[in-house]
Structures are given as C-alpha cells and as structure tokens.
Amino acid sequence: MSTSANYSVYRASRATYIGAAAVLILVLALALAPYWAGRADLRLLGEFCLYLSLATLWNLLAGYAGLVSVGQQAFVGLGGYLLFALTIFFGLHPLAAIALAAVIGALVSMPVAGLIFRLRGAYFAIGTWVMAEVFRLSFAQASALGGGSGTSLPVAIARSLADGRAAREATSYWLALGIAILVIAIAYLFLRSRRGLALTAIRDNELAAASLGIDIWRTKFVVYVVVGGLTSLVGALIFLQKLRISPDAAFSVNDWTAFVIFIVVIGGIGSLEGPIIGTIVFFLLRETLADLGAIYLIVLGAVAIAVMLFAPKGLFGLLYDRTGFRLFPLGYRVQPKPDKEA
C-alpha cells in the first residue's frame, strides 16, 4: 500500500520559477522606463498599470469571492474626489492624500457592504450600480467641488508632487507601477493564505464551505472592504494624473467598470494571470480599433460574449488547460517521490 511518504507535495513547478525570473527582469525594465520611454509611451504604461490594478481587484471580488460588482466606479470616483477634497480643503500633500483616500474608501465601503450584502447574485450587481449612482448624484450636489461640472486640480498642488515636469511624470509613473505591483502582491499573498483558501472554498461551493465552519459573510465583507479601499487608492491616482474631475467622468460606468469587466473576462476570470493577459489584449485592441468609435465598443462586447460562451475561463484558462503553467502558484500539487530502491 502506498503511503504519503511516497509522495511529495509542492506548490510551484520549475516552469513557474523560470516564469517568475522572467517577470522580475521585466518589472525591473519597467521600473527604469522613465529613462528609456518617451512621454506618450510612459503615460500609456502608467495607464496600463492602473487598468491592471483595477482589473486584478475586480477579479478578486468576482472571480474569487463571487461578488460580481458593476459598481466599482463608486470607489474610483470616491478616491478621486477625496484626493481633490483632501488637497484643496485640508492642504495635504498629494501622496498623503492618496494614502488617506484608501483608508477612507475602506471605511466608506463598510456601511455600503452592510446594505448591499442583503442582495444576492445579479441583484447584488445592480445594487452596486445603484450605490455608484447614489455617489455620483451626491457628489454632483457638492458645489464646493464644482457640482455637476466638476473642478480642476490647482496648479500649486499638482506642482507639489515633484520638481520639474520630467520628475513629476516619472513620479506619477512609479506610483502607478508601484500600485500595480502592490495590488498583485496583496492578492497573491492573500490567496495563498488560509483566508484565501477559505475564499476559494466559498467560490467553489458556498454551502459546503459554510458546513466546514467558514464564516461566509465575514470573509466576503473583508474582501469587499479591502478591494474598496484599494480601488479608492487607484482612483485617487487616476485623477491625480487627469488633473480634472467631474461626476460623470469620476463615476463613469463605461470607463471604470465596462472596460475592466471586459479585461478580466477576456483575460481569464478567477486567475491572477488572467487580468494581465486581458489588459494586454485590451490595450492592443484599443490602439488598433479605438478610431472606430462606437464600433470599437461593439467589437469589445461581442468578443467578451464570445469568450464567455465558448471559453468561460478566458484566454489564460485556455493556456492553463493546455500547459498547466501558472505564474502565480496558488494550488497544491502532488508528485510521487522517485523510487529509492532502484
């Protein structure tokens, strides 16, 4: 009879280590981008990092916690407005304001979660949309921040980020890159931990997870609050780069939710590598098709529907089914130990 002594349990295969080394080199190259990339390319890379962060966070909510939210734009806009309010009215440095925006975003997401967790499934999704609308309409009433037409970030505050235009652009880019790495790192470490295992159990079968003693409501609540705080962080950075905010731009369903959902669906929902692939595909499509206006969105929608119907695990899912390659190992593998007698 074979016993557990004949098998070894491991998490990462050799291909993963090679992939990880390649990614580290790539990240190093990206960190040095302000020295080799032009201004437009630097901005594009920064935007890539921000969309990647939003996609990873949405994936954490929907692909792992099973909370499909069509209202994350509430936190993006909240982060943006908090940045403007904290720097204009309280005189905080932009970096401090961004950090504080994350904390306040997490605090605000608590009562929001308390309310909308009473809804389930698709009704939960629309409930998050209603919440985002409530945020939008409320901020449109705030005349101190420009009301319905919005306001611009004062020049002095924008200048206080760093000395000189090149330094400011480099700082913005490094912040975006840093946040993307931070978000992916947090997601990865969280999913490798016991809490992450509980989350995966909930995703697979809620009833069975509950019968094992996992507190479903608490786990989902923690994930929602963390994602809300980090989304506010990303939102604050987005609007620091845009320098102008208005309710329609801050809480736009198209920009912050539709595109993010398409990225995650096409890339692969429920895997950490999916959003990375999805963001690459999204930007490729955008560079080639965006001139077509509304047709671009129709194509994007059609591709997302096709992927959802025929390849529900997305492009990364197809890759994983073929090769079993994982860049971020989250599961456990079993391998028979080599026979000692031979």
Next chain:
Amino acid sequence: MDWINAIIQGGLLGGLYALFAAGLSLIFGVMRLVNIAHGDLIVLATYLGLTVTAATGLHPLAALVIVVPAMAALGYALQRGILNVTLGDDILPPLLVTFGLSIIIQNTLLETYSADPRKLSAGPLEIASLTIGGLSIGYLPLLMFATALIVIAGLQFIFYQTALGRAFRAVSDNQDIAQLMGLNRRHVFALAMALSLAVTAIAGIFLGIRTSFDPATGPARLIFGFEAVIIGGLGNLWGTLAGGMILGIAQAIGAQINPGWQILAGHIAFLAVLAVRPRGLFPRING
C-alpha cells in the same frame, strides 16, 4: 396642494416604472435570470417605435401593433440563440453576457441613430388633462397607469390560469422534471423572454411619448425597474406595481423639495427599504 399633486403624479408615474419592472420580474421568476440589458431593450423598443412612426406615419400607440410582435420575436431569438446557453448554476455567464449585450445595444443604437435626444409625438394626448378638485391630471399618465394595471392583470392571468403559465411555473420549480413531463425547457424559456420583451415594447413606446430618449438612457430604466422589483418584493407582480408607485412618489416628493434631488430621493427610498425590509414589502419567493 402641491404635495398632493406631487404624490398623485408620482403614483401615476409608478405605473410606467411597474411596466419597466414587469418584464424583469417575469424572467427572474421563470428562469432566475436577471437581464442587465433590459433597460437597453426598452430603449431599443422605443427606437423601433420611432422608425415605424417615421416610416408609416402611424400614431405611436398604433405602432404598438408592429413593435410588440417584433420585440417578442427578438426576445425568442435572443433567448434561444444566446441566453439559453448561459443558464446554469453559475451566476457569472448570464450576468456578463447580458452586460455585454447592453453595451452592444447601446452602441449599435448610437451608430444607427446618433446621440441626439428624440421623442415620439402623440399629438394632443400629451398635454390633454382632466380637472378633479383643484388638480389637473393628464390623460397620458392615467392611460399609462391603466395599461400597467391591465398588463399586470394579464400576466397574472397567464401565469395562473393558462397552460403556458403552468409551463412557466413548472420549469421555474424544477427544469429537469418539467422536461420529463414533456415540456421543452428551451422553448418555454424562449417564450418567457418573448412575453417579457412584448411587455418592454409597451413600456418603451410609453417612455418615448412621455419623455425624450437617447441611446444612453437604458441603464437608468433598468435601475428604476430593478428598484421597483426590490421594493415590492421578488416574485410578486402586484408588489412590483406597489414598488413602482412608491418609487414614483419618492421621486416626486424629492423633486418638490429640490429639483436636483429627484432621482437621488428615489435611490434613498430604495436603500431605506433595503435596510429595513431586505426582502421587499410583499415578497413571495427568495432571491
């Protein structure tokens, strides 16, 4: 007097919201599917009405004769072709597919009709009113409310007194056993979607007569319909009517206080009901 007027107008508006919501409630009851493209399908019906009235010169209400069957056929094809595949235990596919559909419909309408706001003109019906006490009540709101009553009564009749309704309730309870009894699940679902879109066609035409519309107004209609369903309680069509009326009255009162608060007041009423009675006021099934 202003307040009584606001309440009455809000209540009559609730009839329109109930029409938005009836289709949504119907498919959720039969298939447990929430169609995020529902609002955009309402606006699609309105644009269809616009094309028909422009091409034939018919009155918008007369155009219903063409628009309702057209939308019903579209609903049948949509369900049979795309949405049936997504139904199952996982909630993600139907949600994401209907979300994608919503974006596609919005942008197709944008490409076809441009972003200009349009309106269906119903002639003197739009401003005709009758005076009761000190109040003027428009014929159009009364007509919308009466239509909502008739539609909901009709849907209740279909659900509980006809063979089709029995089929709906059977597949809603248990798809597999219903198939054992000889029902074609795919066909029944498609019929439910066809019926739902027929109702949205009526809602769409009334929407176009009452207010101006453009390709981007779909999601707002979805949200109003959804709020009406949740306030009223899942699985109860008369509850949806009550929910629509409460939403309309909340919006009207909000508008009386401050015109900028109209929509926000509706959302707050919804959140209040969600906080105090999460299952709605007259729930019949669990969500």
